[in-house]
Amino acid sequence: MTTTLTGPRTSVPPEHSVSRDGFVDTLRVFAIVLVVLQHWLMPVIAYKDGQLHTGNALSADLGWMITWISQVMPLIFFAGGAAAAISLRRRRAQGAVSDSGWVADRVRRLAVPVLGLAAVWLPGPHLLLTLGVPAEPVITAARLVGALLWFLAAYVLITMASPLMLRLADTWRGREVAVLALGAVVVDVLRFSTDASWLGYANVILIWGAVHQFGVHYGSGRLTAVRGRRALALAAAGFTGTALAVTFGPYPLSMIGMPGDAVSNMNPPAAVLLALAAGQLGLALWMRPMITLWAARRPVARGLSRASSSAMTIYLWHTPALVLVAGVAVLGFGQHTPEPGSGMWFTQLPLWLTLLSVMLIVLVRLAARVERFVLPSAPVAPAQVVGASLLVAFGLLGLTLNGFRPDLAAPIVATVAIAAGVLLLGAPLTWSSQARTGRLSA
Known part of the structure; x- marks a missing residue:
């Protein structure tokens, strides 16, 4: 790498001139795998006397320690920022005049697979209810499938701002990351010292925007010095900061929301996640x-490329795989989750993961084409x-808040909004000859 913090501001680092970055691809795939495993291992489910009982296996003693590694949203947003910087710089080097086409393409690639999910899960719960499946499990499953889409809502907003943030990174040289991080700390101070807890949701953009921007600097070749002992020092500082924050601050030990905790570090995101991000990214660097x-080996590179191309599909469909397998086991066969960490829990774990993996493979094979589906597009105004x-x-x-619940109209409205946005991202609005009558054509 020749570009450093004092190097050219707009050049593309030679190492990043290739089509893929194995380090970034590995982080992305590793993060998705950990997300899937965490969500598959967490549920504690039982159905007794017509009531669905759920819990979290990581709420057991010392389960919080796992979340310091398994909470991989920092890796996902970092990888996203790096990929955005590399892609935008390559595009500009090729003479692209506007970045609006890049944003439109990225947002549609995020949104179109969700429409495939909605095509199944809007009618699906209604069909299950018609077949006589109890309402409570159906509504819980339908809500859960949409709950994880918060990540994509935040990612779309950050993607929309990526061209501007890349220019800001070139100008501010990292100071903007500090500003975002400081803003997150201020939000937490206000959140915990007043009754305005709603302010915490500003950290969805401030925290994940700061981590994404750190990835932008990697993609711009400015993190060459963060290696070896410096990277280890960053990791040590990050994990030490996390430990101090949960010991002396208002933050719980777990880096994900846990039943019974008065505060969640994830909903809304808390500033302690910035320290966790520093620890994880220092270790990764x-x-x-x-x-x-490792990623340069030909079989590994092929595997990473294939997994990366289906990452969205895997993320979207690993929860449906969970609710389908769990639904059949709990409602169909009367099974319940053994005590987490017990001998029976570990004995059943291989079968549980095998069934879930087979179900996910089937769903991904059916749905992967949607992720690779390319809609016709045309130049669209910024x-x-x-x-x-x-x-x-x-x-x-809207889908994050309500899921695909069959007893609400909100999921339909939310899906229509996504579909309309996807169409507008590829259909330029122009004034036709009917403009005098007030009609706008697309």
Whole structure:
């Protein structure tokens, strides 16, 4: 790498001139695998006397320690920022005049697979209820399938701002990361010292935006010095900061929401996640030379490329795989989750993961084509891209809050918003000859 913190501001680092970055791809795939495993291992489910009882296996003693590694949203947003910077710089080097087409393409790639999910899960719960499946499990499953879409809502907003943030990174050289991080700390101070707990949701953008921006600097070749002992020092500082924050601050030990905790570090995101991100990313950057060599092997590179191309589908469909397998086991066969960590729990674990993996493979094979589906597009004005992206983000937020519950109209409204945003991202609005009558054509 030749570009450093004092190097050219707009050049593309030679190492990043290739089509893929093995380090970034490895982090992305590793993070998705951990997300899937964590969500598959967490549920504690029982159905007794017509009541569904749920719990979290990681709420057991010392389960919080696992979340310091398994909470991998920092890796996902970092990888996203790195990929965005590499892609945008390559595009600009090729002479692209506007970045609006890049934003439109990225947002549609995030949104279209969600429409495939909605095509199944909007009618699906109604069908299950018609077949006589108890309402409570159906509503719980339908809500859960949409709950994880919060990540995409935040990602769409950050993607929309990525071209601007890349320019800001070139100008501010990392100071913008500090500003975002400081803003997150201020939000937490206000959140915990007043009754305005709603302020905490500003950290969805401040915290994950800061981590994404750190990835932008990696993709711009400015983290060359963060290696070896410096990377280990960053990791040590991050994990030490996390430990101090949960010991002396208002933050719980777990980096995910746990039943019974008065405060969740994830909903809304808490500033302690910035320290966790520093710890995880320092460790990852320390391992980067080893990861890069491993990822350069031809079979590994092919596997990473294939997994990366289906990452969205895997993320979207691993929860449906969970609710389908758990539903059959609990409602169909009367099974319940053994005591987490017990001998029976470990004995059943291989079968549980095998069934879930088979179900996910089937669902991914059926749905992967949607992720690779390319809609026709045309140049779209920047203002229209912003409006359409906001529409997609609004729809994703609606699905996050309500899921695909069959007893609400909100999921339909949210899905229509996403579909409208997707169409507007590829359909330029122009004034036709009917403009005098007040009709706008697309």
